[in-house]
Amino acid sequence: MSDQTLALGRTTGLESTAFTFSERVGYLKRFGAHSQSFSTLQPGMQYFDVPGKGYLAYMRKWGATIVLSDPVCAPENFGELLERFQERFHNAAYVQVSKPVVDYLHARFGLYGTQFGSESRIDLGKWSLRGKKKQILRTALNQAEKNGITVQERFSDDHTREISEAWIRTRKCKSNEIRFLIRPMEMDYRENERHFYAYQNGKAVGFIYFDPIYRNNEIISYVPNISRANADFKQGIFYTLMAHAMAAFKAEGIPYLDLGLIPLSLDATTEHQESRLLKQTLHGLYNRGSFIYNFKGLEFTKSRFRGDNFKTYCCHKRRIPALEFLAMFKLTQLL
Known part of the structure; x- marks a missing residue:
């Protein structure tokens, strides 16, 4: 059965191999090591399921397909799930994903992987x-x-x-x-x-x-x-x-x-796979976008716990993914 048929099966009643809810929870408990893995089970999510491996969670808006978090699977299976998903959604964007996901999507499909913010973990x-x-x-x-x-x-x-x-x-x-x-x-x-x-x-x-x-x-x-x-x-x-x-x-x-996402808390250096233009735009939003969200206040609050910080990224096909970001802000209800 093709991935396209699998996706259609959810809406047309065709037989499919989509996970039951309990099966999806089982994958979450085995492989839900990302800070937003639990959030993939929020209302309104759509799923791309690969039996025996795991799933990706995404939403669609205005023709844009936006994946949240790393694939919920073993890290060694990231590539297989991403490969299959890209075959189905050629123009997909990914948000709050880790460096291994960025590296695969950049090397295999030429996607940009631009820092979207930071996360922090406390031992x-x-x-x-x-x-x-x-x-x-x-x-x-x-x-x-x-x-x-x-x-x-x-x-x-x-x-x-x-x-x-x-x-x-x-x-x-x-x-x-x-x-x-x-x-x-x-x-x-x-x-x-x-x-x-x-x-x-x-x-x-x-x-x-x-x-x-x-x-x-x-x-x-x-x-x-x-x-x-x-x-x-x-x-x-x-x-x-x-x-x-x-x-x-x-x-x-x-x-x-x-501590979860610290949005737009960005490293000053630009990595080779990042969109320099998008990163400059995000820096500007951090500095002048307080009317949208209190980015600086959130970063200050979470920094008080002195955790170990690491980068989180968004992956995108164009240097400035304007439609994808507008769609994402609409999905978050900031717009």
């Missing part, structure tokens, strides 16, 4: 709040304690929607929560999510949802994909929630904590 075995560079975290914890803030892990929602809607009204984009690059708060699949809530006088004033990151059917890390705080507590709640959650994960023997 919880070495984690502590000690040191001069962690002072802002300790200050936040002390202020929270003075204000009577406590943190608890909860498995049911507690004023979640109320806090979230109030938080969104304080953002640059006030009409919607961001999707695609950040999975939506409400998902049908929520296995192994962790929810930590901050309370004051018995009322929830902030929360963080952590998503699991897997390798070989074990959770190796968590990533804080959803965070909200009461508008009255603009400073400190995130740091306080993170510190409590990290202490809990460390006590459980979880090796790492990932």
Whole structure:
């Protein structure tokens, strides 16, 4: 059966080899080592399934096909999945992918691989709040304690929607929560999510949802994909929630904590496969695009944890993938 027939089978009722949901979750738990692997199961995603190997998750908008994250498969099978997907979607773009994916797509198909941002990983075995560079975290914890803030892990929602809607009204984009690059708060699949809530006088004033990151059917890390705080507590709640959650994960023997995407946090040097023009454009957006999103504020906040940073990329066919970026911003609901 061809890949085209497989794709059509989802919409026409033809017999296909598309994974069942439980099969896809099985691949996630074996190979979901990317910080956004869990987000590939968000509502609205389409899938390109290769039996016995894994899958890619993507969305389409205005004729553009945009893949999120690395393929959910063993790294040695990246090439096979990418090869098959490119046969089906010749003009596909890829966002938040790792260097091995970039190297394959550049060498095999001539795609640009331009840095899109950074990610950060913390070794919880070495984690502590000690040191001069962690002072802002300790200050936040002390202020929270003075204000009577406590943190608890909860498995049911507690004023979640109320806090979230109030938080969104304080953002640059006030009409919607961001999707695609950040999975939506409400998902049908929520296995192994962790929810930590901050309370004051018995009322929830902030929360963080952590998503699991897997390798070989074990959770190796968590990533804080959803965070909200009461508008009255603009400073400190995130740091306080993170510190409590990290202490809990460390006590459980979880090796790492990932901080997720830091968009447009770019290295000054340009690699050979990058589009110099696109990178200059992204640098400009970082410096002058605060009316769209608080890029600098997010980078500062995540930098306080002093994790090990690494690059994440987007892959694209043209030097300036204008349609693809507009489509992506529409999918994220920033436009």
